[in-house]
Amino acid sequence: MADEPVNKTDDVPEMDEMVEEHATSEPETPVTDDPVVAAALGEIPGVLVTEHDQASSDATYHQAIVPSESWVDAVVAAKDAGFTFFIDLYAADHFREAPRFEVGINLLNRRERRRLILRTRVPYDAPTLPTVSHIFAGANFYEREAFDLLGVEFTGHPDLTRILLPDEWEGHPLRKDHAVGAIPVEFKAGSVDL
Amino acid sequence: MAGISSEPGFLLTTVEKGVNWARTRSMWPASFGLACCAIEMMGTGAAHNDLARFGMEVFRASPRQADLMIVAGRVSQKMAPVLRQVYDQMAEPKWVLSMGACASTGGMFNNYALVQGVDEVVPVDMYVPGCPPGPQSLMHGILSLHQLIMDGEIRNSTGVL
Amino acid sequence: MSDTTDLTADVPAEEVEEASVSVAEERRAAHDVWVSGTEERMPFATGTDEGAQEMLPSDIDPALAIQEGIEVDDDYVDEDDDHDFGDRQIINMGPQHPSTHGVLRLQMELEGETVVRVKPIIGYLHTGMEKTAETLNYAQGATNVTRMDYLSPFHNELAYSLTVEQLLGIDVPPRANAIRVLMTELNRVSSHLLWAATQGMDIGALSMMIYGWRERETCLDFFEKTTGLRMNHNYIRVGGVAADLPDGWRDDVASLITTVSRGVDEYEQLLNENPIFLDRTMGVGVITPKEVEQFGITGPMARASGVNWDLRKEMPYCGIDQYEFDVPLGKYGDVHDRYEVRIAEIRESLKIVEQVMDSMPSGDYRTEDRKVTPPPRKRIDESMEALIHHFKLFTEGIAVPPGTAYQAVEGPRGEIGCMMISKGGSRPWRMHWRAPSFAAVQALPVMMTDSLVADVVASLASADPVLGDVDR
Numbered sequence A: 001m002a003d004e005p006v007n008k009t010d011d012v013p014e015m016d017e018m019v020e021e022h023a024t025s026e027p028e029t030p031v032t033d034d035p036v037v038a039a040a041l042g043e044i045p046g047v048l049v050t051e052h053d054q055a056s057s058d059a060t061y062h063q064a065i066v067p068s069e070s071w072v073d074a075v076v077a078a079k080d081a082g083f084t085f086f087i088d089l090y091a092a093d094h095f096r097e098a099p100r101f102e103v104g105i106n107l108l109n110r111r112e113r114r115r116l117i118l119r120t121r122v123p124y125d126a127p128t129l130p131t132v133s134h135i136f137a138g139a140n141f142y143e144r145e146a147f148d149l150l151g152v153e154f155t156g157h158p159d160l161t162r163i164l165l166p167d168e169w170e171g172h173p174l175r176k177d178h179a180v181g182a183i184p185v186e187f188k189a190g191s192v193d194l
Numbered sequence B: 001m002a003g004i005s006s007e008p009g010f011l012l013t014t015v016e017k018g019v020n021w022a023r024t025r026s027m028w029p030a031s032f033g034l035a036c037c038a039i040e041m042m043g044t045g046a047a048h049n050d051l052a053r054f055g056m057e058v059f060r061a062s063p064r065q066a067d068l069m070i071v072a073g074r075v076s077q078k079m080a081p082v083l084r085q086v087y088d089q090m091a092e093p094k095w096v097l098s099m100g101a102c103a104s105t106g107g108m109f110n111n112y113a114l115v116q117g118v119d120e121v122v123p124v125d126m127y128v129p130g131c132p133p134g135p136q137s138l139m140h141g142i143l144s145l146h147q148l149i150m151d152g153e154i155r156n157s158t159g160v161l
Numbered sequence C: 001m002s003d004t005t006d007l008t009a010d011v012p013a014e015e016v017e018e019a020s021v022s023v024a025e026e027r028r029a030a031h032d033v034w035v036s037g038t039e040e041r042m043p044f045a046t047g048t049d050e051g052a053q054e055m056l057p058s059d060i061d062p063a064l065a066i067q068e069g070i071e072v073d074d075d076y077v078d079e080d081d082d083h084d085f086g087d088r089q090i091i092n093m094g095p096q097h098p099s100t101h102g103v104l105r106l107q108m109e110l111e112g113e114t115v116v117r118v119k120p121i122i123g124y125l126h127t128g129m130e131k132t133a134e135t136l137n138y139a140q141g142a143t144n145v146t147r148m149d150y151l152s153p154f155h156n157e158l159a160y161s162l163t164v165e166q167l168l169g170i171d172v173p174p175r176a177n178a179i180r181v182l183m184t185e186l187n188r189v190s191s192h193l194l195w196a197a198t199q200g201m202d203i204g205a206l207s208m209m210i211y212g213w214r215e216r217e218t219c220l221d222f223f224e225k226t227t228g229l230r231m232n233h234n235y236i237r238v239g240g241v242a243a244d245l246p247d248g249w250r251d252d253v254a255s256l257i258t259t260v261s262r263g264v265d266e267y268e269q270l271l272n273e274n275p276i277f278l279d280r281t282m283g284v285g286v287i288t289p290k291e292v293e294q295f296g297i298t299g300p301m302a303r304a305s306g307v308n309w310d311l312r313k314e315m316p317y318c319g320i321d322q323y324e325f326d327v328p329l330g331k332y333g334d335v336h337d338r339y340e341v342r343i344a345e346i347r348e349s350l351k352i353v354e355q356v357m358d359s360m361p362s363g364d365y366r367t368e369d370r371k372v373t374p375p376p377r378k379r380i381d382e383s384m385e386a387l388i389h390h391f392k393l394f395t396e397g398i399a400v401p402p403g404t405a406y407q408a409v410e411g412p413r414g415e416i417g418c419m420m421i422s423k424g425g426s427r428p429w430r431m432h433w434r435a436p437s438f439a440a441v442q443a444l445p446v447m448m449t450d451s452l453v454a455d456v457v458a459s460l461a462s463a464d465p466v467l468g469d470v471d472r
C-alpha cells in the first residue's frame, strides 16, 4: 500500500489561463421587493439581492452579493436593521474564477422571520477580509474555521489560528487545488484510486 | 479449566490457564469514545445489552486502571498522538480493540484528516467490522478477544513474558 | 406567544431568578472581553500547544520515556514564560475525559475552585467530511452527512436532502413528507433521551444513564426495523425516503409512545424534586438572550433562555406546520431550564408523532421524477426506458443545476443547516454545514467563566455538544 497521498490535481493547467470573470454586481439599487431586506441593504452600493424558495416549504430567504469593500458596512447595516441573530459564516473556493474565494454570512431577523445570506468574493492573491467578530462574537470560531480550511484571512481578528487541524499543519485542505489526501484502496483484483 | 481430579477438594490447572482466566473475567475497558461508534459502545454497557455480564461494565476514565482500549470511532490526525499517549499510559497487560470501519481502516472517509486505520498508531488485537457495529457485534468481538487470550500465552504487548 | 408554555410557572422561583440574573449581570463585562478578544490577551493563550504533539523531544521514544518516568507530559503551559500566575493554575480537561461528551478539550484557568477562563479546543474529531462530500455524488452524499451529528442522523439527512431538492426545484409526495416528520421527531426523542441519560450521569444521577438508554433502545429498535440500521441510517434521501414504513409500524410506534412517556414520567419523579439535582442545575451556566443571538445558539439552549425561535414554527418545512405542538420556553437560561425544555420537547415530539400516525397519507414514499429516483426493480425488466434511467442514475448520478442554496432544519441541538454550492454536474462543488454544536461549544466560556469547577461539567452536559458535529 502506497503511503503517499495521490494528488489528483497535479495536472491542472495554470490558473490564469482559465479565469472567467465573475460578475459581482450590476444594478444601482437592491432589486428586491422585500421591505425588510431593502431597509437593511438600501444604503450599500452595488448589492445584488435575490430571493430563493425553500424546498418543501413556503418560506423564502434572501441572498445578497455585496462587494468586498462594503463587507463590514453591509453586516453592520443588516444588524442595525434587525438581522441580529448570527447563524453561520462560511467560505468557499471558486477555483478558476476570479475573484476566487467566497465568504458568506448567514443572519436571521427574528421579528420579521427573514433569513439573509450576505456573500462576497475576495481574490486569490489577497484573500483578506475585515473581521466581523467584533460585530458578532460568534463569528470568531467560524472565521478561524474559514482560515483553517480555506486560507481566507480576516484582518483584525483577535486570534486567527488553526482551529480544526493541528497547529503545524501545512496547507488549506478545502481549497480545490489541495488533494483529497486519499490513499489508494487495494482490492483483490487491483487498486482503485480515489 | 482443565484437569479436575477425582479427589474432591483439588483443582489442578496450569499457571498459564489460571492467569489467562483471571485476565479475561474482569477486563476493564478504558473509555475511549470518539464518534458514532462510541454511542454504540455506551449502548453495549447500558441497560439492554449489559456488558456487566462479562465483568466489563466498569469503563475506566483513567487509562492506568484499564486493560482494554476500545477505539470506538474515527481517529483524526490531531487525535492520533493523544491516542498513542493514552495507550502508553495503560498498564500491562493491555489489549486494543478497534471498533468499526473507521477505526479499522478509515472507513468511508479516505481523506486528509483521518488516520487510515488505528493500527498505524497502536497494535490492534481485534477488529470489529460495522458502521457502527451493533452491541451484539461488539460483544462478539470482545468474547472473541477473551477466547484469544484464553488460548494464548502469558505475554505483555511487547511479547515479553 | 400564545402557542408556548411557560415552563417555569411552577418553579420555586424567587431565589433562582435573583441569583441567576445577578450572576449573569456580573459576568457580562468579563465575557465580552474574553470572547471578542479586543483586550490584551493573557499569557496562557500564547503558551498553548494544540494537539499535544510536542510534549517530548523527538529523539526520545515517547512510550519508553513515559514508562521509565523520564518525561512527564505537561504540554499546555510554556514554563519559560515569566508571567506570575500567582494562585492560578491551568487545568486541562480532555480530549480523553469521561464527561467531555466526545473529544472536546477544555483548557481552564483556575483560581482555587473558581474558573477564571475557559478555552475550548476542538478539532480532535475533524473528519474532513466537507472535502469528502465533494468527491461523492448527490445520491451518495446522504451516507456521508448522516455520520456528522451522529445523534440526529435523520436531521442531517433531511437538511441535506432539502438543500439538494431546493437546487433541483422538486417537491416530494405528501407521504414522504409525513414519514420524514415522523422519523425526525422520533429522532429528536431519542437524542433528548440520550441527553437526559448523560446529563444525569455527569451530575451524579447515575441511574439516569441506565433509564435513559432503556427508553432510547425502543426508539432504536423502531429505527432498525424501518431503516435497517440503529444509527447512521441513510434513510431520508433526495426525492423522498429510501423505503416505506414496515408493516405494523403503527403498533410499534404506539407502544413506543407509551414506553417513552412512561419513562419520561419516571425521570421527572426521579429528578424534579431531587435536592442535589436542583442545587446543581439551578442558576448554573446562565446564557442571556443577547448572548444567544451573538453566538448563534439555537435549539433548546436558546429556548431555555427565552428566545422563542423554532424553525418548525418560524420557517416550517415538510408540512410540519399542519401538526399541533407547543414550543416550550425557559425563563432563566440556566441548566435547569434546559432540562425542563428538553423534557417538554420530548412530550411535544411524541404529540407530533401521534398526529402523524393518525393522518399518514397514502401514496408514494418518493418522488416519481426519474431523474432523481431510480425506477423500481420490476420495471427494469419490462421497460427499456427504466433501464436507461437506472443506468444513468447510477453511473452519472443526479444532475443538479448550478446555484447556491441553504436550507436548515430544527435538529435536537438547534439549527442544522446545509449550505451547498453547485456548479452543475453530479457532485457538490462545496458543502458547508452550519452545526449547532459548533456554536454551543464556542459559547461554553460564557457559561463557565466565574463558575465553580464542579459546575463546568453540568454546563457542558447541558449544552449537549456532539463533537462529530462540531469538528465535521
Ligand code: SF4
Residues within 6 Å of the ligand: B035, B036, B037, B072, B073, B074, B099, B100, B101, B102, B103, B107, B130, B131, B132, B133, C147, C232
Ligand atoms: S465506523 Fe461508522 S459508526 Fe463508527 S465512527 Fe466510523 S462512521 Fe461512525
